[in-house]
Amino acid sequence: MAAEVAKKNWLLLTTTSPSDVFSAGRGSAVLKAPLEKVRKVVARTLKPNRKLVEVVRFADGRMTEEVSAPGAIAGVTVAKPVLGCPAPNFAEADLRAREVLFAFLGDGQRADFDRHNAFVTVGSATGHQYVVTSRRARRMLQQHGGRQLYDLDERRAYCVHDDDVPAAEEMLALHVMLQLPWGERYLRHYH
Secondary structure (H helix, E strand, O other), X not given: OHHHHHHOOOEEEEOOOHXXXXXXXXXXXXXXXXXXXXXXXXXXXXXXXXXXXXXXXOOOOOEEOOOOOOOOOEEEEEXXXXXXXXXXXXXXXXXXXXXXXXXXOOHHHHHHHHHHOEEEEEOOOOOOEEEEEOOOOHHHHHHOOOOOEEEOOOOEEEOEEOOOOOHHHHHHHHHHHHOOHHHHHHHHHOO
């Protein structure tokens, strides 16, 4: 990423050399380019070899993949969750991932997350209610088939995960995918 940032002359300020900022997490940098141009480079670097899904959220809670949609209040790029059933990884979640997740949740969902480390969302294709649970919430996972995604209407757990990202980011990816008709069908395909 450092080479591409330097090549495009996006680097405005750094406290160390450009290569240090992007390779070792030292220093800080400000990129002087519109988010539309920078986001794909950053997302591709952070999640190489993964299928990425870009979504924006509106004030009414509706989501779409049209990232340039007028009136959007938040936008995110997430990696598609991996279909399969390995045991959840209970690594410590990143605080920033939680902040981004909260930008895509309603007030009730945020309260449920704070209380239970889980929230309910509605699938856009089926209208089913799903519980999206953090892989760190052992008790909640046990109540919902041991998995992070549980269909309340069919009383069925789905084996989807993404152990390569913080737990809150995994929850965001599940929530976002459920808001897209093709995304809900994708998540329901493997069980």
